[in-house]
Amino acid sequence: MSDHEELESTVAAWVLGALDPGEAESMRVHVEGCATCSQTAARLRRAVVALPLEVEEVSPPARLRERVLVAAAAARASSLPTAPARKRAGPVPGRWKPATTFQFGRLAAFAAAATVLLALLAGLFVGGLLGRGSVSAPPAQVARFTLVGHGALAAAHGTVIDLKSDGVTLVDFSGLPALDKGKVYEVWLITRGGHPDSAAVFVPDSNGSKVVLVNMPLKGYSQMAVTAEDGPDGSIAPTQQPQLYGALG
Amino acid sequence: MELYDRYAGLAYAVAMRVLGDPGRSEDVVQEAFLKIWTNAAAFDSKKGSLRTWLITAVRNRSIDYLRGRGAHERQELELQPELIESSLRSDPWHEVSLSLERMAVREAVGSLPAEQRQAVQLAYFGGYSQSEIADMTHVPLGTVKGRMRLALEKLSSYLQGRGLINV
Numbered sequence: 199m200s201d202h203e204e205l206e207s208t209v210a211a212w213v214l215g216a217l218d219p220g221e222a223e224s225m226r227v228h229v230e231g232c233a234t235c236s237q238t239a240a241r242l243r244r245a246v247v248a249l250p251l252e253v254e255e256v257s258p259p260a261r262l263r264e265r266v267l268v269a270a271a272a273a274r275a276s277s278l279p280t281a282p283a284r285k286r287a288g289p290v291p292g293r294w295k296p297a298t299t300f301q302f303g304r305l306a307a308f309a310a311a312a313t314v315l316l317a318l319l320a321g322l323f324v325g326g327l328l329g330r331g332s333v334s335a336p337p338a339q340v341a342r343f344t345l346v347g348h349g350a351l352a353a354a355h356g357t358v359i360d361l362k363s364d365g366v367t368l369v370d371f372s373g374l375p376a377l378d379k380g381k382v383y384e385v386w387l388i389t390r391g392g393h394p395d396s397a398a399v400f401v402p403d404s405n406g407s408k409v410v411l412v413n414m415p416l417k418g419y420s421q422m423a424v425t426a427e428d429g430p431d432g433s434i435a436p437t438q439q440p441q442l443y444g445a446l447g
Numbered sequence: 448m449e450l451y452d453r454y455a456g457l458a459y460a461v462a463m464r465v466l467g468d469p470g471r472s473e474d475v476v477q478e479a480f481l482k483i484w485t486n487a488a489a490f491d492s493k494k495g496s497l498r499t500w501l502i503t504a505v506r507n508r509s510i511d512y513l514r515g516r517g518a519h520e521r522q523e524l525e526l527q528p529e530l531i532e533s534s535l536r537s538d539p540w541h542e543v544s545l546s547l548e549r550m551a552v553r554e555a556v557g558s559l560p561a562e563q564r565q566a567v568q569l570a571y572f573g574g575y576s577q578s579e580i581a582d583m584t585h586v587p588l589g590t591v592k593g594r595m596r597l598a599l600e601k602l603s604s605y606l607q608g609r610g611l612i613n614v
């Protein structure tokens with residue numbers, strides 16, 4: 199058998215990925231320069247790409263869709279210009295209590311804007327519209343919490359998705375009432391000691407929905423809450439009792 | 448998420464076929480979708496269907512997991528199929544066309560002699576090399592090569608005859 203015949207007899211194994219790395223590289227070089235083998239490889243590869251269709255489709259777990267969505271959002275966020283995280287506010291006298299007796303004190307430090315709003319769902323995978331650059335994609339370590347609305351925000355809801363390995367958190371808000379002119383919603387992270395730190399500001403869309411990136415880890419915080427504050431940057435401390443809040447853990 | 452909704456079932460099934468492990472299969476599918484997403488701007492739909500790209504990535508990553516290989520060892524050629532495929536059809540026909548393709552592929556694979564089918568499946572879904580397959584099946588290497596070649600030629604011819612691929 200000639201060298202070419204020997205190589206040509208290996209084309210099928212090559213397109214099936216059944217060669218060792220060294221053999222595969224030699225084969226690749228040969229096929230690139232050999233019209234006959236190149237044609238054979240193209241013909242056989244058409245059969246190879248059909249092989250997965252032999253497999254009986256299996257419905258993936260529902261959580262996988264969320265995982266992909268969250269990981270995609272995190273990758274997208276990492277490709278966006280990032281604003282500095284909002285500064286932690288100073289200590290507040292007394293403990294923060296999301297109840298009717300709740301009262302905020304005034305805080306010392308001004309916060310910097312840090313919200314990156316993500317358009318996550320629509321057209322996420324539409325080519326050309328998405329981020330560039332390579333992003334390694336280790337499986338995200340994800341925790342999920344819920345924010346529940348009360349009072350005027352009784353119809354509001356928030357799903358907190360904590361990407362622990364990435365140090366960022368996504369909050370998917372829905373059912374939020376429209377804001378008065380000049381107002382924004384402000385997200386607060388509450389320490390176990392009851393100190394509120396401003397985490398993000400945002401304005402929901404016309405449907406009362408918004409996905410907000412909280413560009414700071416949740417470690418050390420026990421609750422998340424939302425208040426309506428003066429825009430565009432929000433307040434240095436909550437000026438009202440929150441009516442949308444939940445525990446982080 | 449249209450792409451996910453359309454192909455997640457197939458992608459997950461391929462990963463499960465290779466890995467047999469739900470957790471790892473989820474990881475692989477997630478990575479494959481992200482790979483498409485992060486490379487979407489560079490993707491040229493004229494050079495291959497997203498489905499082919501996605502499923503090839505799922506299969507290759509699954510095999511890499513299985514064999515303990517790094518993704519860098521994988522030939523880039525395999526992740527960039529340059530084939531024009533007719534899988535991205537309009538939505539109303541998508542399910543029907545995919546179903547027809549599946550039926551044809553199963554029929555085609557089922558029609559192969561058992562030893563040819565085994566050689567192809569061990570390579571594609573098992574990630575075994577031709578030498579390993581020769582050892583496993585106790586036949587000469589040349590026989591394995593011949594079985595693979597015959598199997599793929601038959602599949603190609605069968606699918607071409609049903610208008611599912613253009614040769």
